[in-house]
Amino acid sequence: MSRTRRQWLGYFLLLFMIFFLYRYNRSSSYEAITPPETPDSATNEQDPFVPGFTNPDFPESHLPDPVLPTEQVPNEPPHESIWKNLPLRFPVTPNLAPPLQSIREIPKIQAGGSSFSQITTFFQKSRQAAVKEAFTKCWDSYKSLAWETDLLAPISGLPINGLGGWGLTIVDNLDTLWIMGMRDEFTKAVATVIKINFEATDSPEINTHEVNIRILGGLLGAYDLSSDRRLLLKATELGDMLYAAFDTPNRMPITHWDLHRAARQEEQIAEEMTSPSELGSYILEFTKLSQLTGDPKYFDAAQLVMEKFNRLQDVTRLAGLWPSVLNARTDIFDGDLFTLGAEADSLYKTLSKAYLLLGGRSPMYRKMYERATRTAAGHSLFRPMTPDQKDILLPGYVHVLQTENGKSRTLLEGHVNYRACFSGGLFALGGAIFNIPTHRKIATKLVDGCIWASHSFPLGIMPEVYDTVPCASQTTCPWNELVWKEEVHRRVNMGPEPDPNFDIDAYIRDHHLPKGFVSVPDTRYNLRPEIIESMFTLYRVSAREDLLDTAWGMFESIQNTTEIINGNAALADVTSPDLDPVHIDAMDSLWMSETLKYFYLMFSDPDYMNLDDYVFNSAGHPLKRPATEWIPY
Ligand SMILES: *[C@@H]1O[C@H](CO)[C@@H](O)[C@H](O)[C@H]1NC(C)=O
Numbered sequence: 001m002s003r004t005r006r007q008w009l010g011y012f013l014l015l016f017m018i019f020f021l022y023r024y025n026r027s028s029s030y031e032a033i034t035p036p037e038t039p040d041s042a043t044n045e046q047d048p049f050v051p052g053f054t055n056p057d058f059p060e061s062h063l064p065d066p067v068l069p070t071e072q073v074p075n076e077p078p079h080e081s082i083w084k085n086l087p088l089r090f091p092v093t094p095n096l097a098p099p100l101q102s103i104r105e106i107p108k109i110q111a112g113g114s115s116f117s118q119i120t121t122f123f124q125k126s127r128q129a130a131v132k133e134a135f136t137k138c139w140d141s142y143k144s145l146a147w148e149t150d151l152l153a154p155i156s157g158l159p160i161n162g163l164g165g166w167g168l169t170i171v172d173n174l175d176t177l178w179i180m181g182m183r184d185e186f187t188k189a190v191a192t193v194i195k196i197n198f199e200a201t202d203s204p205e206i207n208t209h210e211v212n213i214r215i216l217g218g219l220l221g222a223y224d225l226s227s228d229r230r231l232l233l234k235a236t237e238l239g240d241m242l243y244a245a246f247d248t249p250n251r252m253p254i255t256h257w258d259l260h261r262a263a264r265q266e267e268q269i270a271e272e273m274t275s276p277s278e279l280g281s282y283i284l285e286f287t288k289l290s291q292l293t294g295d296p297k298y299f300d301a302a303q304l305v306m307e308k309f310n311r312l313q314d315v316t317r318l319a320g321l322w323p324s325v326l327n328a329r330t331d332i333f334d335g336d337l338f339t340l341g342a343e344a345d346s347l348y349k350t351l352s353k354a355y356l357l358l359g360g361r362s363p364m365y366r367k368m369y370e371r372a373t374r375t376a377a378g379h380s381l382f383r384p385m386t387p388d389q390k391d392i393l394l395p396g397y398v399h400v401l402q403t404e405n406g407k408s409r410t411l412l413e414g415h416v417n418y419r420a421c422f423s424g425g426l427f428a429l430g431g432a433i434f435n436i437p438t439h440r441k442i443a444t445k446l447v448d449g450c451i452w453a454s455h456s457f458p459l460g461i462m463p464e465v466y467d468t469v470p471c472a473s474q475t476t477c478p479w480n481e482l483v484w485k486e487e488v489h490r491r492v493n494m495g496p497e498p499d500p501n502f503d504i505d506a507y508i509r510d511h512h513l514p515k516g517f518v519s520v521p522d523t524r525y526n527l528r529p530e531i532i533e534s535m536f537t538l539y540r541v542s543a544r545e546d547l548l549d550t551a552w553g554m555f556e557s558i559q560n561t562t563e564i565i566n567g568n569a570a571l572a573d574v575t576s577p578d579l580d581p582v583h584i585d586a587m588d589s590l591w592m593s594e595t596l597k598y599f600y601l602m603f604s605d606p607d608y609m610n611l612d613d614y615v616f617n618s619a620g621h622p623l624k625r626p627a628t629e630w631i632p633y
Contacts, residue, residue, distance in 0.1 A: 082199055082263055083240040088247045089267065094300035098287045101629040102359035109432040109611040115543035116606045124603035127552050131599045132180050134559055138567035138592050139177075139185065142169050145566065148192060154566040155585040163210055164201045167192065171215050172593040174222035174231075175621055179609060180600060186226070193219070194230045198241050205258045208245045209278040213346065213619040214589070216242065216285045221621030223292070224614075232292055239289045239298050242282075246301045252328040253305065255279060270328035277618075279328055280309050280347035283354045284617045291357075291626070306354070309347070310364050313371055317400040317408060320375025322347065338398040340376055341420025345530075346618040348372055349422060352430040353615045359626045369430050376423075377442060379410055382470035384449070387479045387515045392449035393442065395420040396470060414468040414518070418526075421450040421462070424534030428541045429611070440542065447538050450531045451550055456514040458577035460557035462531065465522035467491070487518045512575040523573040527562065527587065529594035529620065536598045540611050551602045558595075567591075594620035 138152075146152035146159035150168035153160050162168075170189050177186040219235035222228070244262045246253045252270035255278040262268060282302040290299035309322060312333045316322055323335025324343035340348055351372065355365035381393045399411040424446035431439025454462040469487050471477035485504050493502045507513075513520070532551060539547045561581050562568040568591055569583035576582075597620050601609055614622040 081237050081240060083237070083244055086240075086244055086263070087265065088244075089265075090247055090249055090251060092251060092300065092304075094295075094297040096300045096303050097296035098290050098299045098357075099359045099361045100291055100626055102356075102626045103361060104628055106356065106360045106433060107435050109429065110540045110606065111543040113607065117545070120545055120548065121605055124548060127548075127555070128600055128603035130559075131555065131596055131603065134563070134568070135176065135180060135592055135596045135600070136182075137563075138587065138596075139173065139182075141566040151589055152566065152587055153585045154564055154569045154587040155583060157566055161202070163214070164198075164203050164206050166196045166198065166201070166215065168214060169589040169592070171196075171218040171222075172589040172619070174218055175225055176593050176597045176600075178222065178225045179597060179622075186222075190222070190226075190228060190231065193222075194234055196234065198238050199263075201259070204260070205256050207255060207278070208242055208253060208257045209255050209281060209346070211238070212242055212282055212285050213617055213621075214593070216289070217617040217619050217621035217623075218593070220285055220288050220292070220623060221617070224288075224622065224624040235289060236293055239286070243298060243301060250329070250331060251301065251304050252279065252308075252331070253282065253301075255328075272327050272329050274326050274328045275324060275343035276309075276322045276326060276348075277342075277344055277346035279305060279326055280322075281350045281618055283350055284357055284615065284623060287354065287357050288623050306368075307364070310368055313368060318375060318379060318398060318410065320371040321380070321398075336400040338380060338400070339417075339420065340380060340395045340423045340426070341397075341417045345419050345422050348376075348426055349618050352426075352433050353617070356433065356615050356625055357623060359629070366434060370434065370436075373427065373430060373439065379412065381423075381442065381446070382412055382414060383474045383477050384414060384452075384468040385471050385477055385479060385484065385516055386452065389477055389479055390448070390452055391445065392452050393445040393474070394449040394453070394468060395423045395446065412470055414470040415465070416453070416468065417465045417522075418462060418528045419530055421446070421530040422533055424450060425530075425537035426534075428534070428538040432541050443534075443538055444542070444544075447531075447534050447547075450534065454531065454554065454557075456517065457574050458512070459561050459571075459574050459579075459581065460554065461525045461561065461571070461574045463520050463522060463574050464524045464526060464528075466520045467518040468516055469518060481515075484516060484518070488513065491519050512577065514575075520575050523575050524584065525558075525562070525571040525574045527558075527568060527570050527591035527595055529590060529598055532595060532598040532602060533620070536602045537611070539602060540606060543606070548602065551599065555599050590619065 141154065142152045145157045146169070148167045148170070149159035150162050150165060151160040152158075152169070171193055174186060174189055174193065177183075177189060216235060216238050219231050219238065223231040223235060241259070242253075244259070245257045245268075247262070248254065248268050248270045250270060254268055254270055255274050256271065283306050286298035286302035290296050308331060312331070313320060313322065316333050317336050318338045321338045322333055322344065324337050324339055325335040326333050351365050351369040355362055355369065358365065376395075380396055380398045382396050383392065384394050386392070394414070394416050397413040397415045399413065400408050401411055402408050424443050427439040427446060428443035431437065431443060450462065453466070454460055457463065469484055485508070488508060489502065489504050492507060493499055511520070532554065535547050535551050538544065559568070561579075562571060562583070564583060567587050570586045570588075572582040572584050574581070609622055613625060615625055616622055
């Protein structure tokens with residue numbers, strides 16, 4: 001096709017879409033949107049998505065298909081993988097297609113350009129270079145020792161597979177290479193990635209949630225940055241594979257998935273024990289894939305799951321939050337333990353981001369975000385008792401206990417895991433998107449809480465899991481050394497025969513417990529990103545300058561203690577004051593793809609990878625937000 005003809009076709013499609021959206025917006029009946037064969041999805045708060053390709057009002061031949069700018073449409077058919085045309089046992093007709101444009105009303109997320117000092121930004125350059133140097137070292141080691149495998153074990157120098165063996169570290173870091181300006185490396189990596197065969201794996205089963213957020217997210221993020229069509233084809237192949245995990249009687253995906261069984265077309269059924277994170281975080285990648293390919297089936301599949309979360313949100317034992325263990329087979333969400341962290345983080349992270357990726361056209365995600373954060377703020381965030389009475393918050397766990405008279409009461413535990421520190425970013429982002437000023441304050445206190453916890457330990461690094469003493473009130477919280485020691489005592493010496501001669505001070509000394517900490521059940525640091533992720537988000541939203549120096553201090557603390565010959569290694573015990581700490585032979589790919597990426601972006605020009613242009617998925621992959629709707633006069 002000549003360039004002019006393509007342009008004309010483009011204009012024609014654009015005009016058609018405007019007509020189509022206009023006509024749809026005027027239609028008040030949403031009935032045709034609900035898939036008739038899945039009664040589950042009949043919800044009273046149906047979002048007005050663009051009706052899909054099977055709507056009788058819009059015969060297929062009239063639809064703007066493809067819906068992309070013509071240049072981006074793959075002109076070669078995707079590799080015909082077994083997954084593409086695998087017959088489904090429980091087929092659905094996809095009736096929901098995601099919108100492709102944003103409404104105008106979403107507020108700006110980032111602080112205005114003039115709030116960031118140019119001089120300050122300039123002085124971050126050398127810090128940024130240090131982060132890139134750390135990345136380059138890890139990347140080079142991975143290239144020479146573990147290329148095309150999932151991970152490098154940095155001490156032994158051995159390659160490790162664990163997530164399908166498709167080269168996780170490469171796919172996970174395509175966009176990091178692009179963002180850090182390593183374009184030659186990016187090109188080489190893409191050449192390897194497009195040869196991945198998603199039909200071959202030695203793994204008996206894969207974690208579909210991890211494959212989705214890291215590998216599919218990685219491909220889509222790299223495609224959005226580079227527009228390299230081959231990456232979209234790969235993403236589609238993988239999307240088709242993951243789609244097969246949704247082929248269960250109730251269309252709930254299998255998260256620990258025997259894909260060989262699925263390929264043999266044997267019966268599949270969703271699991272009885274899964275978590276909100278695993279079940280509820282497909283929507284960003286699947287929406288993006290539908291938006292890019294014009295095939296609504298991916299979005300439709302993930303949306304069905306999210307509608308279930310929406311319907312069950314207010315009938316859990318702690319209305320507004322979802323329990324940390326879910327039964328995906330029966331759709332019974334009746335667990336009694338609730339947290340924003342570990343088992344649930346990806347779901348909560350996803351809500352406001354799905355709203356953005358759907359162009360602000362989904363009141364459902366806004367509602368889900370607002371209800372979840374309201375309950376979390378009232379029940380699971382707490383002020384820890386600290387020696388200098390810091391006005392901070394931490395995210396804890398809530399148990400819902402049944403009392404004898406049939407009522408229930410909640411019990412808050414000051415039990416924190418590293419992953420829960422994403423919650424500062426959650427409130428910072430949601431507060432900006434939905435214009436809720438108190439969420440900015442909560443975000444600030446949560447970020448300060450995780451910084452306080454980091455600085456309380458001798459290496460300046462927060463351990464994976466620890467317990468603190470929650471104050472009864474968030475407004476006043478005087479330090480009481482006796483209460484702290486009693487809590488420690490209660491924790492360690494309460495069995496059936498408590499030791500009467502138990503020496504609490506010796507215990508605290510031997511276990512290196514900083515003041516305010518009751519126990520540290522998991523003393524490791526696994527090179528995780530959540531604190532810097534939240535600091536980055538809060539910085540971009542608020543322009544709070546002191547976060548830059550704090551972030552630099554954290555980077556130095558981590559780099560100084562985890563750097564080894566082949567990159568960086570996880571730490572066995574961050575409570576030990578030993579400056580030459582014990583390393584674990586593990587370097588998760590999230591160290592490069594998330595932790596170092598967020599450190600790099602923290603020190604970049606605030607306009608780079610602007611949050612008004614990109615949504616970062618749960619694994620740190622940037623997905624381009626839809627352009628704002630153009631309204632004709
Ligand atoms: C890290 O190491 C550098 C270089 O040895 C040193 O200047 C810096 O103070 C250290 N920082 C921390 C936080 O340990």
